[in-house]
Amino acid sequence: MHYIGVNDRTTERFESLWPLPVGVSYNSYLVEGPDKVAIIDGVEVGHAMQQIDAIKMILDGREPDYLIINHMEPDHSGAIRLLRQEFPRLTIVGNAQALSMVEGFYGVADNVMTVKEDDVLSLGADTTLSFVMTPMVHWPETMMTYLREEETVFAGDAFGCFGALNGAVVDSDMDVERYFPEMIRYYSNIVGKYGVFVQRAIKKLGSLKFGTVCPTHGPVWREHLDRVAGIYDSLSRYEPLDRGVTVVYGSMYGNTLRMAEAVADRLAAEGVRDIVFRNAAKDDLSYILADLFTHAGVVFAAPTYSDTIFPPVAAVIEAMALRGLNNRLTAVVGEYTWAPQAARKMTACLEERGVTLVSEAVSAKQSPTADVLGQCEAIAAALAEKLKKD
Ligand code: FEO
Numbered sequence: 001m002h003y004i005g006v007n008d009r010t011t012e013r014f015e016s017l018w019p020l021p022v023g024v025s026y027n028s029y030l031v032e033g034p035d036k037v038a039i040i041d042g043v044e045v046g047h048a049m050q051q052i053d054a055i056k057m058i059l060d061g062r063e064p065d066y067l068i069i070n071h072m073e074p075d076h077s078g079a080i081r082l083l084r085q086e087f088p089r090l091t092i093v094g095n096a097q098a099l100s101m102v103e104g105f106y107g108v109a110d111n112v113m114t115v116k117e118d119d120v121l122s123l124g125a126d127t128t129l130s131f132v133m134t135p136m137v138h139w140p141e142t143m144m145t146y147l148r149e150e151e152t153v154f155a156g157d158a159f160g161c162f163g164a165l166n167g168a169v170v171d172s173d174m175d176v177e178r179y180f181p182e183m184i185r186y187y188s189n190i191v192g193k194y195g196v197f198v199q200r201a202i203k204k205l206g207s208l209k210f211g212t213v214c215p216t217h218g219p220v221w222r223e224h225l226d227r228v229a230g231i232y233d234s235l236s237r238y239e240p241l242d243r244g245v246t247v248v249y250g251s252m253y254g255n256t257l258r259m260a261e262a263v264a265d266r267l268a269a270e271g272v273r274d275i276v277f278r279n280a281a282k283d284d285l286s287y288i289l290a291d292l293f294t295h296a297g298v299v300f301a302a303p304t305y306s307d308t309i310f311p312p313v314a315a316v317i318e319a320m321a322l323r324g325l326n327n328r329l330t331a332v333v334g335e336y337t338w339a340p341q342a343a344r345k346m347t348a349c350l351e352e353r354g355v356t357l358v359s360e361a362v363s364a365k366q367s368p369t370a371d372v373l374g375q376c377e378a379i380a381a382a383l384a385e386k387l388k389k390d
Contacts, residue, residue, distance in 0.1 A: 001150060002030040003220070004039070004054040006047040007164035014075075014162065018189045018286045022182065023164030026075055027216045029154060030058060031147060033123020038066040038093075040145055040154045041216055045078030052079075052086050063087055066113070066121065068129070069094035070156040071142050072101040076216055081106045093121065095133060097141035115143075132204055134158065136197035138190060144201070152212040158201060159228050160217035161186045172223040179218055180231070181290070186217065187235045188293040189286050192323035198236035202229070235293055238327055243387050244274025245297035248288060250281050250310035252303055256335040259368050260301035262376035263333060263383075270384030272297070280312035285319055292320055297329040297387050299380075300346055304336035309345050317349055326354035329386045331379045332361035340365070358382045 005027035014020050026043040028051055037059065043051045055064060067083055067090050070076075080102060084090055092102055093113045103109040115121070121129045132144040137158050145154040161183035168174040191198060213221045213228070221228045234241060245267055251257035264275050274295065278288045280302075292298060302313035309317070320326075330350060334343025343363035350357065359382040364372040 001147070001152065002032070002058050003169045004028045004030050004051055004058070005165075005169075006043050006050050008044065008047065009164050015190070018162075018185070019284055020162060022162065022178070024162050025165045025217055027214065027218075027220075028076075029214055030055060030064070031123060031127065031129070032059075033125075033127030035122075035124030036065040037062060038068055038121070038123055038129065039064050039083070039090075040068045040214075041070050041076045041156070042067065042079035042083060044075045045082070048079035048082040052083065055087075064090055066091050066093050068145050068154075069098045069102065070145055070154060071139060071216065072098050072105065073139060073157075074105065077102070077105060080108060084108060095131070095141055095143055098143070101141060132208070134197070134201035134204065136194050137201050138194045138197075144205075146208055146210070150212065151210045152214060153205065153208065153210045154214045156216050157191065158198065158215060159213050159221060159232055160215035161219075163218055165219065169220055171219040171221050174219065176219060176224055183218070183228070183231060184235065184241070184294055185286055185290040187232065188289040188323070192235070192289065192293065192325065195236040195238055195324060198232060202233055202236065238325055240296035240328070241294045242274055242296065243272070244276065244295040245272055245299060245383070245387070246288070246291040246295045247275065247277045247299045247301065248280050248292075248313060248316050249277065249299075249301035250279070250303065250313045251301070252305075252310075255364065255367050256301050256303045256310075256333070259333040259335065259362065259364060259372065259376050260299060262368070262373040263299050263301070263331065263380040266377040266380035267384055270381060272384055272387060280310075280316050285316065288316055289319060289323070292316075292325060292328065295328070296390070297331075297383055299331045299333065299383070300350070301333045302335070302342045302346060304334065304339055304342040307339055307341055309334075309342050309349065313346070314349070317346065317353075321353040328355070329358055329383055329390065330355050331358050331383045333364070333376055333379070334361060335364045335368070337366055358386050
């Protein structure tokens with residue numbers, strides 16, 4: 001097995017949405033058998049020549065026989081047409097949905113091989129690949145490839161994370177701590193909606209014997225595999241990773257923020273240690289989603305704006321709902337000048353999406369009074385109580 005992936009340290013936003021402050025890797029692997037050679041997953045098109053050069057250098061005149069497509073999102077499939085041009089005999093291997101996308105995205109329909117659950121592709125003695133269908137992690141065609149003799153799973157995006165690889169590829173050869181926040185961000189941003197399908201994939205993997213997972217982004221996991229699997233398992237069950245609270249607020253002139261601060265002060269007094277403030281109008285949604293998936297509690301604080309919820313806070317509620325994250329312990333505070341809409345509409349919006357508030361929302365007119373700040377403390381106490389119990 002050889003690593004033939006690349007690092008992307010220049011793209012500002014993954015999928016044109018999610019910030020990449022420490023880059024991202026597009027991982028690809030080469031499996032050399034005695035008879036045949038397989039490339040597992042491609043890279044993004046802008047890096048295709050680097051991947052092709054790596055293949056040529058390793059194979060030294062030998063031609064790859066197969067390109068196995070675990071996932072068709074173009075950060076991995078973009079190189080397909082160039083790989084085929086460079087290696088004209090390359091057979092493209094994927095499930096029926098993947099091959100339909102190969103034709104749709106790249107106009108390539110010849111010399112393809114359709115595989116399904118448990119099909120086996122031998123590369124020669126002691127080099128046996130088989131295929132595990134894991135749809136909707138996070139596209140419909142996603143699958144995994146298993147190299148039996150090496151007890152290795154090529155997992156596609158599953159178990160992946162943002163962050164370019166700084167020299168080493170395998171987790172045991174690097175300080176991995178920096179990758180874990182990027183894993184939570186990657187999962188919550190991109191895969192988060194598909195927890196049910198990630199759970200199915202994890203259960204399927206339970207029938208395989210493996211000690212190495214090669215994802216399409218981030219380190220190859222061996223030494224820290226249990227921790228990584230635990231994070232993916234918890235996140236895909238929508239279980240928080242800690243008992244902290246995310247305070248998602250919007251505040252035009254500071255009045256709503258005073259309410260949010262009153263809530264946080266009381267939470268801290270009640271013993272909540274991990275409290276993160278996120279200004280929805282300024283902080284990137286990417287990081288807010290990571291916090292929401294991490295923490296057991298959330299406080300939404302927003303003023304009324306154009307007769308509804310301050311739009312950046314409404315957008316966070318919508319993004320959370322889109323991902324099916326509706327089991328956080330949730331409190332709401334709202335503010336208004338003449339039309340008391342924020343607290344009422346946040347409550348309705350959250351309840352429609354299956355969220356139960358820990359206590360009735362607090363609503364303040366203009367500047368919060370001592371009485372209103374006391375109500376904020378009361379909902380904080382209710383939230384803290386539930387955080388201790390649940
Ligand atoms: Fe890394 Fe879903 O592509």
